[in-house]
Amino acid sequence: MADREMNDAAPAQLALASTAGAAVDSDVPSRRRFSLPLRRAPRRRRFSLLTRRDKLVLALMVGIPLAFDLVFIWLPCFATMGLSFTDWKGYGAINFVGLEEYEKVWSYPFFEPALIHNAIWLAWLACIATPLGILVAVILDGNLRGSRVYQTIFYLPVVLSLAVIGLIWQLLYAPDVGNGFINSFLDALGQMPISLPLPDMSHTDWLGDGNINLFACLVAASWRHVGYICILYLAGLKSVDPQLREAAAIDGATSRQTFFRVVFPVMRPINVIIVVITAIEALRAFDIVYIVNRGRNGLELLSALVTNNALSEANRVGFGSAIAVVLLLISIIPIVTFLVWQAREDLE
Amino acid sequence: MADNDKSPGLLTGGQVTRREVLKKGLVAGAGLTVLPTVIAACGSTAATAEPTQAPGATPTPVPSQGALSGNVSLGSNLSDAVPKKALQDAIDLFTTANPDVNVKINTVDHSTFQDTITNYLQSTPDDTLTWFSGYRMRAFVSQGLFTPMDDVWANISSNYTDAYKTACTADDGKMYMVPWATYAWTVYYRKDVWADKGYAIPTTLDEMKTLAAKMKADGLVPIGLGDKDGWPAMGHFDIINLRENGYQFHVDLMAGKVKWTDPAVKKVFTVWKDLLPFYESGSAGRVWQDAAKNLVAKRTGMMLQPQVAETFTAAGDADYAQLAMFPWPHHGTEWDAEEALDAPIDGFMISANSPTLAADLANAKALMQHLSTGEAQGLAAKANPANIACANDTDTSGYTDLQKAQVAVLAKAQKLTQFLDRDTKPEFAGPNGMQAFLIDFLQKPDQDLDSFLGKIQTFWDSLD
Numbered sequence: 001m002a003d004r005e006m007n008d009a010a011p012a013q014l015a016l017a018s019t020a021g022a023a024v025d026s027d028v029p030s031r032r033r034f035s036l037p038l039r040r041a042p043r044r045r046r047f048s049l050l051t052r053r054d055k056l057v058l059a060l061m062v063g064i065p066l067a068f069d070l071v072f073i074w075l076p077c078f079a080t081m082g083l084s085f086t087d088w089k090g091y092g093a094i095n096f097v098g099l100e101e102y103e104k105v106w107s108y109p110f111f112e113p114a115l116i117h118n119a120i121w122l123a124w125l126a127c128i129a130t131p132l133g134i135l136v137a138v139i140l141d142g143n144l145r146g147s148r149v150y151q152t153i154f155y156l157p158v159v160l161s162l163a164v165i166g167l168i169w170q171l172l173y174a175p176d177v178g179n180g181f182i183n184s185f186l187d188a189l190g191q192m193p194i195s196l197p198l199p200d201m202s203h204t205d206w207l208g209d210g211n212i213n214l215f216a217c218l219v220a221a222s223w224r225h226v227g228y229i230c231i232l233y234l235a236g237l238k239s240v241d242p243q244l245r246e247a248a249a250i251d252g253a254t255s256r257q258t259f260f261r262v263v264f265p266v267m268r269p270i271n272v273i274i275v276v277i278t279a280i281e282a283l284r285a286f287d288i289v290y291i292v293n294r295g296r297n298g299l300e301l302l303s304a305l306v307t308n309n310a311l312s313e314a315n316r317v318g319f320g321s322a323i324a325v326v327l328l329l330i331s332i333i334p335i336v337t338f339l340v341w342q343a344r345e346d347l348e
Numbered sequence: 349m350a351d352n353d354k355s356p357g358l359l360t361g362g363q364v365t366r367r368e369v370l371k372k373g374l375v376a377g378a379g380l381t382v383l384p385t386v387i388a389a390c391g392s393t394a395a396t397a398e399p400t401q402a403p404g405a406t407p408t409p410v411p412s413q414g415a416l417s418g419n420v421s422l423g424s425n426l427s428d429a430v431p432k433k434a435l436q437d438a439i440d441l442f443t444t445a446n447p448d449v450n451v452k453i454n455t456v457d458h459s460t461f462q463d464t465i466t467n468y469l470q471s472t473p474d475d476t477l478t479w480f481s482g483y484r485m486r487a488f489v490s491q492g493l494f495t496p497m498d499d500v501w502a503n504i505s506s507n508y509t510d511a512y513k514t515a516c517t518a519d520d521g522k523m524y525m526v527p528w529a530t531y532a533w534t535v536y537y538r539k540d541v542w543a544d545k546g547y548a549i550p551t552t553l554d555e556m557k558t559l560a561a562k563m564k565a566d567g568l569v570p571i572g573l574g575d576k577d578g579w580p581a582m583g584h585f586d587i588i589n590l591r592e593n594g595y596q597f598h599v600d601l602m603a604g605k606v607k608w609t610d611p612a613v614k615k616v617f618t619v620w621k622d623l624l625p626f627y628e629s630g631s632a633g634r635v636w637q638d639a640a641k642n643l644v645a646k647r648t649g650m651m652l653q654p655q656v657a658e659t660f661t662a663a664g665d666a667d668y669a670q671l672a673m674f675p676w677p678h679h680g681t682e683w684d685a686e687e688a689l690d691a692p693i694d695g696f697m698i699s700a701n702s703p704t705l706a707a708d709l710a711n712a713k714a715l716m717q718h719l720s721t722g723e724a725q726g727l728a729a730k731a732n733p734a735n736i737a738c739a740n741d742t743d744t745s746g747y748t749d750l751q752k753a754q755v756a757v758l759a760k761a762q763k764l765t766q767f768l769d770r771d772t773k774p775e776f777a778g779p780n781g782m783q784a785f786l787i788d789f790l791q792k793p794d795q796d797l798d799s800f801l802g803k804i805q806t807f808w809d810s811l812d
Contacts, residue, residue, distance in 0.1 A: 090466040091466050091488070091491050091493070104810055107806075107810060108810070109807055110784065173633070175633045176630075176642065179638060205630035205632060205633040208575075208576060208631065208632030208633020209791075210788075210791065293576055293577070294578070295779060295780065296779040296787065297784055297791075304779075304780075308780045309778075312774075314781075315775065316775050316811075
């Protein structure tokens, strides 16, 4: 699970890094004053703007989180990597078996479906949920009457944990008419005097049918994801200098042009964060499928496989760790991409 | 409330979540089916806490009641109010008889108990703890994490049938558990609906199919199933395999001694396939509680389940009064006579690593012996009518009709199995394992069974 925790922590760190980067970009000269003593002037007497007390506070502020980071993220992370080369079962001797567990992962009948489902999850979030969140943010950013109410409505699901969301949507998706809301609703539609040109879908097994349950879960996950992205983006939009829009309006840009040609490029740092968050959300997806059916029958995800093998009664700690390492390696891709982009940006 | 995770409870008063049961089971997996032969590899190195104690040691070491003093701790996963109270009452009986013994119960939420069981047993467990029979019990015993209690068993064995003895014996031939409560997997139905339509209890598979067809014609769903949690379908496989191929074959299959590609296994799926048209559709998305509600609501004709009493009680006394059950019908094979069925057993064990065990062992054994009495178990069975007591001398006069019916079914059974996920390797039975395979079969019964079973065998082979 180390990688999951890492994913959790990553957005925050990335967000910090990127805002810092943006600040440096925008007003480099003024910031120089506050920079720490520079190596370039060795002959000058050591002079620090920081008092001893400041240093102590700084050391504590950096040291404590760093210690937590090391103990709760990096230690488990490396322990997981280590265990992935063993066939440990949670008790007894720990035998080093090299890459054997990785070979087993490769031939594990649920591994390939899990990879595919994670990819579908990513594609869905990237192509549907995230753009929808941005769209909602842009609409809410306009001078809409009752915009606060809408904001609340969209943001409300973000307050709920995905596990709770899973429970809520399970009630909606329950298969029996009279029990599940959606099927009862579809059944009621069918009972209407006017017959609709729709097939009777009131017996759809939303969460049980392996062909559609992934999408049913994605709808539930998007319910939250849209609000999440919406809030992030809205915060970004509010910080865009209104003069830019004014200038664009004076130049005769339509609102569409203003957004795509002016606002969107200015929002670049936020956009990158959104991309990274989307990728990470897709890779760490777990809660809903685990609540629904523990990640089987069409809902296999890498994270669920890790849990079902390493943390369940199965006790295949070595095997589960190997899957976790695979997931970690995949997770690193968007993070590294981001860091490379960030570094390049800083150089320019 | 993760309702979907609920499975019929044993000790826990119908509130055991599936995971626990799974774990329990798995943990115990071996249980009833314990094969003397099994994977002896690790058995040979078993570090038992009392290597000197020969199996079947002479009775006595357990001191007579009243002469004890000191402490004993009990780690309990009975965290729901009703079974917790029942256990407390049983313990109170013990402390009344042994006023100088201080029994400390550490109750842990049952999910947590199961999730942390490995660490718990390896670090500083309580002297005694609640347990569930089956495969994982053997695995932990072979790691030396439990203390055998053959001496206790020498005193209590007359109070249990052989099926229980087998369930409490590990690979090394020693006894490790005291049974506490059990329940049977049987077919439930509503008496009023059946009387109304003139249905009779089917005694053969053919009669069952005829009945199911009649129910279908009457607008009922013949066989209810909610398999969202993955385990209910396992019970269906178990009973069909037991009837088609017998107890020994089933046990061997669970232990990996027979291959899943064996034609006899294919036969099971072929027989099962013929029944599937009578099954409730959409089972993979329905929790068993909802399937049970359909039985309450007279939409379903019958349902194979460990227990549905909870759902009926919730619906009201009038509905509960209509609930009845019968054992799965005969298949016309030589194995019918075994009357075998799934009946998972929960009980108590003595840990090995408890720091206080050396001082408390005599008390622990006396407590085990006390909990094996019908007097103590009757309290639990009374508190939670979904279960029945295991001890022969339990006073069953207060049993509900359903409990009496369970006793009758179990008394007739020559062989008892725990449950698929308890009788085989835990990693094989899990959600990314047999649960997934069986759902796949239920959804695509017409698939090529040879390649289906080949996939299962390949998966088994990939486990160590």
